[in-house]
Amino acid sequence: MDAHAIPVLKLYETVNKAYVIPIYQRPFAWDSRKAEELMEAVLQDATDNAKITSLGTLLFCDIPDANPFGNNSPTTIAPSTMWEIVDGQQRLTVFAIIGYALNERHKTLVKEGLVYSPPLEFDMLFSTSRTRTGKTVPVLIRDGDNYDTGFQSDLAGMLNAFAGHGKWPEGAGRRLVDTRNAIVKWVNEELKADNFARFSDHFLSKCTVVQVVADDQDTAFTMFEPLNSTSEPLTAFEVYRSKAVRQLAAQFPKTELLLDYDESKRDEVISRSNTLIFSMAQVNSGDRPRIHFVPLKHYLDGNVTPQFIAHFEDAADFFRTVWFDQTATDAWFDDEAKNCVRFLKAMSHDIAIPLLLRYYLTQRADVGKVLKIVVAFYSLWRAAYPTNALPKTYRALLNQGSVDDLSIAGGQPLKSPPDLAAYFKGKLSEKVGALVANQTIEQKWLVETNLTYDELKTLCRLFIFIDIGATIKSNLVPNDPWTSVDDVEHIHAVALAPVPANVHRIGNLTFLPSKVNKSLQDAPWEEKREVYGWLADPHKAPAAAATHYASTGRAVHKAAKDFINDATSSALPHLVDIAAHATWGHAEIEARSSAMLGRVWNVLYGSWLNP
Template sequence: MKATETKLLGLLEGRQQFTIPIYQRPYSWTLDECQRLLHDIRQVGQDDTRPTYFIGSVVYFEEEAHAIGTIRNFLVIDGQQRLTTMVLLLKALANYLAQHGEPLQSDTTSEELTDTYLTNRLKQGDLLQRLLLTKRDKETLIAVVNGNPLPSQKSERVAANFALFEREVAGDVATLWEGIKKLMVVSVALQSGVDNPQLIFESLNSTGRPLDQSDLIRNYVLMGQLKPVQDALYDGYWYPMEAAFGDAYSSMFGEFMRDFLTMKLGSTVNIWTVYQTFKTDYAAGRVQAEQVEGLVKELYYHATYYVRLRQPEKEEHAGLRDALKQLRNLEIGVAYPYLLSAYAASAAGQMSKEGLVEVVQMIEAYLMRRAVCALPTNTLSNTFASFGRQLNGDDYLASVKARFLSLGWARRFPKDEEFRRSFIERNSYHFGKRKFLLSNLENYGRKERVNVSEYTLEHIMPQNKNLSEAWQRELGDDWVTVHDEYLHTIGNLTLTGYNSEMSDRPFAEKKALEGGFVGSPIRLNKLVATATQWNLDAILHRADALADIAVKIWPVPTTDEPVITIDDVEEELVEENESIED
């Protein structure tokens, strides 16, 4: 390793090319970061007392020996964000000079900037470029440097930052150029076969912009491979995986790996330890040339399942798409590790897509019933982490049902009696997702669904503690108790588009006014509209009717398979032993 302090412009000079390897993350600097760099460059450009300004390091190694007169190629391990940003800024300067004919110095023209820092004159194709980015950004940067129209599938970051620089350079070209000439970097040249790029790459995670889990994992898997293997794995699996995630790749990939590893290891994995867990507990011994393709292929296929879990719109099967949208609306991600396993089982032919729909609906029912019954949520992560490892593949769907029914008391799937009682009596504010619940009750059996987001929650018996005399008479002698205990229960809640008009009006007026309960198109208001008085009996009668619907929407699974209920202590011991054996 050889480290030297050098001017950034000096690093870019010469017949050479800096290439960003395919295992590096895409260009990711934001407009804010570019603005801060411009601010710093202007300040140092105006300050005659500051001869230099340090902006970081560039770590690279030469890919292979080169013949005299050919282009030297350097693979960049760290520094692509700075290099790319400076190439964009220099190109913006060159464009300004070309348009306005104002050389910065007697020998610093647009052509001089381009030939010295941006391109390798007289070369063609990729060799013309002084900097080559990875697949997602490469064509956009080439178009910018060559002055060509941007591609239809352009890199948004490259395009946006270049547009910013083109606007900004017009302010004070001379000051910017003086500042750029003072920029310094630590140039770290690694020796091929001597220095370990992987260890250096990992150590860089503690400085500068933190590396994502996706950056570290991609690097670990691909960096040690021969270039033909790298290219084949990246083009065949890794890039399609990035494309499947789309714009959510950088944020969602770490979550995918957490849930993937949780599924594979049978115990929950912390999002902050994903890379280390992947490296030491899962991928160790699998990154050799003979095994690495199987590893990357496995990640790719599970990533395509995960994308559909998180973005159901991408699922082609209509029933499964709807079921996954329902689960997403619950905003409970603890089931994703098991659902990855279920998706894989369906892809392997262990059950149909219709069977997978049933599994998703069972999970929704399980989560909803537990929420309504106020059962603890701290068991859910471990329940779903190991769920797929305890199923019989001979009849997968029946095994899922039997597994749900065998869960111990703390993890139980609440039966109808318990569910109905809590559904009717509990304060619905404690359920969470009341709009989700009311939406499902309203749309049960409908072919044309009602979009409840257009409606607001309405308390039929008003929330106002100072109830009017009309409402006191409506509720009867025990009106204080009824109001205290049943105000927020499901029997007293509905949906309306006329919340402000109804306000605290007496019940008869709420029914009869324009847009009131009698004329409402909302099914949830049918029983309200036919009630002659709104008191405890009416609230309980409606709650009981809604409970009849709820047990149908979120049913307990049934199966002919033998079900052996394991108590919670035994269950924890079983899961602990399974983890040890694996």
């Protein structure tokens, strides 16, 4: 590694050298005012005869592959020395535009009588050449540009136009255009015959940058984060994309849709990129690299192959259309599969993602079944036990050296859904532990399960859905049944004294239409019982005619009346058994909890874990 503080002119005094902005760098993003502030600071220091003006650190490394920016023939006009800009593209772009503006202003002032020779020709800030007499070309380009076959980027097109070799690029980026116009305007207005030489000398000779040249990309990227105090951090994918484009001309349309650079905040881009790569490492080879830039980059560096890129793109599609947005149109992705995903997300059960992704990449038609298996296993485990032992259960399925390693490179055949379900049933049995004489696994699970709404709201919602015989989707709630909506009813009101100790137990919970639920929040059991009976059969004449509760004489709430009298309201038969109780308290809640959990066990263990 080499690091020196050098004047600006030292960046450009070598012929046959240029800089490339890699594809992982975002487009030019400086506001024009920022460029003006830089020049104002330089002018002030020049006026004050300051000894030095620091313009920050520039971090470079050699292009790691063969020069892809020319045709590599003896007749190429591509500079033979190319440095990759790891940090500093914004400033180098501004330097190039300043060089152009100074060059044009200098021509005008010379015609008006100015006698001045700069310490470096201004055009060297925006152009270079293979030989001193060769054709000038842009000194700064972007990945994808080619000196021999043409420039694709706005930046290279602009610098080429500065050198007089082409027209101004049509449709150039707004920030680039605005900055170019602002710099030219500032130079023309602020630099006159009496201060032009002073400004130019100071800018070229006394404005300094710390030039850091790393030995290799890994070193450069390791240094980038601590040096990068004002810009945004890179992601391992952005570096990988640059390498894959150069070596394989690879394209990443699905990954770019997932990362959504234009609409997503940078933290979200980084998080999605890291999750994608980390999951791919587990799925592809059973590796579990740390979620950190350098180890993720190392992993990707070893996987620049067409097959890996195809899987990488499909994985990005999984995350966008299945995990994040639930917009996949595959036949297996029905409402039940969609809401299984939503449930796992609502429970933050991300540890299952690599397993789901593994099936998505190579056995996609089974993903719907795998989702139900995962939901059933996780729900039964979480209802009775903490999750601290769960990660190793999943990791054993995608772990180098494990007898159950199902990673693509693991050598084990991918389990069929029944075999996967058997694996999870075995792990659940191990967790439940030894049984006493004549005891079943279900009986011990029931004893150890104390599911309460104040601790596990989302899991309670799932169990209520299953208990009432619904699929995960229900007409009682919006399309996403895991959002926080006020439709979970505490049958014994939490605010109604005396409060049973088990008031939050699963047996004290049911679903009501949200408006009706709110109207009954603090109602006594006698009134709730009447309303439940009406809701179970809302078109009964006595219910429709009732204006007051028979039990208390109080007026029936308008929300309940509106629902009962609405011809489109469906009957809610899951309330029939509840309304049959003359009283409701601790004993009723315990009995209903046991009955509900038994029914849920039969569905999840008896059906979902037996695909």
